[in-house]
Amino acid sequence: MAFESLSDKLQGTFKVLKNKGVLTEKDVDEAMRQVKLALLEADVNFKVVKEFVADVKEKCLGEEVMKSLTPAQQVIKIVNGELTDLMGGEGAKLEYDPAGFTVIMMAGLQGTGKTTTCGKLANFLKESGKKPMLCACDVYRPAAIDQLEVVGKAVNTPVYTDRKSKDPVKIAKAAKKEAELKGFNVLIVDTAGRLQIDEELMAELENIKDKVKPYQILLVVDALTGQDAVNAAKGFNERLAIDGIIMTKMDGDARGGAALSARKVTGKPILFMGTGEKYDALEAFHPDRMASRILGMGDMLSLIESAEKNYDEAKAEKQLERLKKNQFTLEDFLEQMGQVQEMGGLGKVLDMMPGMNKAQMKDVDVEKGEKEFDQMKSIIYSMTKAERQDPNILNASRRKRIAAGCGQPVSKVNNLIRKYEDAKKMMKQFSNPKAMKRNRMLRG
Numbered sequence: 206m207a208f209e210s211l212s213d214k215l216q217g218t219f220k221v222l223k224n225k226g227v228l229t230e231k232d233v234d235e236a237m238r239q240v241k242l243a244l245l246e247a248d249v250n251f252k253v254v255k256e257f258v259a260d261v262k263e264k265c266l267g268e269e270v271m272k273s274l275t276p277a278q279q280v281i282k283i284v285n286g287e288l289t290d291l292m293g294g295e296g297a298k299l300e301y302d303p304a305g306f307t308v309i310m311m312a313g314l315q316g317t318g319k320t321t322t323c324g325k326l327a328n329f330l331k332e333s334g335k336k337p338m339l340c341a342c343d344v345y346r347p348a349a350i351d352q353l354e355v356v357g358k359a360v361n362t363p364v365y366t367d368r369k370s371k372d373p374v375k376i377a378k379a380a381k382k383e384a385e386l387k388g389f390n391v392l393i394v395d396t397a398g399r400l401q402i403d404e405e406l407m408a409e410l411e412n413i414k415d416k417v418k419p420y421q422i423l424l425v426v427d428a429l430t431g432q433d434a435v436n437a438a439k440g441f442n443e444r445l446a447i448d449g450i451i452m453t454k455m456d457g458d459a460r461g462g463a464a465l466s467a468r469k470v471t472g473k474p475i476l477f478m479g480t481g482e483k484y485d486a487l488e489a490f491h492p493d494r495m496a497s498r499i500l501g502m503g504d505m506l507s508l509i510e511s512a513e514k515n516y517d518e519a520k521a522e523k524q525l526e527r528l529k530k531n532q533f534t535l536e537d538f539l540e541q542m543g544q545v546q547e548m549g550g551l552g553k554v555l556d557m558m559p560g561m562n563k564a565q566m567k568d569v570d571v572e573k574g575e576k577e578f579d580q581m582k583s584i585i586y587s588m589t590k591a592e593r594q595d596p597n598i599l600n601a602s603r604r605k606r607i608a609a610g611c612g613q614p615v616s617k618v619n620n621l622i623r624k625y626e627d628a629k630k631m632m633k634q635f636s637n638p639k640a641m642k643r644n645r646m647l648r649g
């Protein structure tokens with residue numbers, strides 16, 4: 206998971222601070238030493254770390270922090286702000302050509318995930334209401350053209366190819382013409398990759414840039430390669446003046462050094478991150494949300510967005526209505542569980558929850574949790590409609606019958622009913638702003 210070990214270490218450091226009522230300069234010094242070590246271990250660029258820690262320290266030693274009633278919280282707030290700035294502050298978005306047709310040139314070394322990302326981007330664009338077309342410009346490897354065709358099919362996007370031509374400029378220009386003619390409005394150009402940056406590749410990409418004039422040049426780099434990814438980004442940017450970076454394989458990158466250094470070293474924003482092998486595993490990169498996630502402050506906004514994407518709003522509203530009228534049934538509960546699964550499963554939801562720090566996460570066995578979900582579903586399926594709608598009628602003999610029906614012990618049935626009652630209570634809290642506020646204050 207992205208930033209897992211860095212997140213653990215920083216949260217550990219801040220826990221020590223939180224336990225102290227008053228902070229001395231020595232405490233701040235020690236905390237900054239820990240932050241520095243954590244960032245270096247996360248493979249963040251050395252120069253970036255040095256600057257970062259110096260900035261944070263200067264701010265922390267300011268009078269407002271040291272004399273504040275909650276100095277540790279102030280320090281965390283400062284680190285949060287600086288981490289956000291380090292990754293690009295406000296965040297940047299993919300830009301579209303105001304003339305109406307956007308050419309996006311994708312560049313990157315072999316194996317970084319460039320071709321897969323072309324598909325993910327096509328998928329993303331379609332979801333944003335665009336009409337993308339893909340174009341295969343790796344003229345050296347016929348397998349690369351085949352791969353892009355497979356990707357195109359998977360995301361239901363046409364792919365322009367010309368297997369006879371060895372001229373990527375000619376291919377891209379022809380693709381653009383065809384795409385415009387057929388009413389598409391974005392062309393994603395997949396270019397050749399190499400194992401390392403070499404002059405021939407750069408010259409070819411420069412030539413495509415000059416002649417095809419892409420509106421955006423996006424560089425795909427692999428987060429798992431750490432500082433090599435950052436160096437590649439620097440090299441590509443110096444020759445091509447890229448517009449943005451797509452950082453792939455963030456799902457497997459526990460360290461996060463590349464994501465934390467890329468912006469500062471190259472001056473170019475990370476626009477997206479790849480979070481899995483599937484074509485929907487591409488997320489817009491939001492520095493502020495990333496920073497909060499690293500510090501265990503959760504990522505409620507991403508969670509809400511994911512919920513919005515997968516939630517049936519009308520259904521959710523109906524559930525809330527029923528809850529208010531005290532009519533939240535086991536059927537609603539079942540539906541809710543299904544929704545969590547659609548949002549990427551329990552693991553992903555927990556990861557984005559505020560207050561769920563990594564140490565707590567370790568105690569949660571996600572696989573077990575998902576299995577439990579399935580068991581709970583089978584229990585509810587074994588109930589009659591009347592029982593699902595009014596769990597109050599579930600007396601001992603009914604519970605026994607249900608247990609026999611789904612092949613599980615009665616204790617599991619009882620457990621499910623308890624969980625349903627808990628969910629009801631929790632939802633009531635969420636729908637009651639006063640209770641939410643009280644809870645937040647209690648948690649500090």
Ligand code: GDP
Nearest residue numbers: 315316317318319320321453454479480481482
């Ligand atoms: P290319 O040589 O740069 O075109 O790379 P490919 O698109 O062929 O991808 C190389 C490998 O990385 C494939 O196995 C992809 O499934 C995998 N991959 C790409 N993006 C991601 C990602 O965000 N997360 C994970 N886990 N794997 C990825």
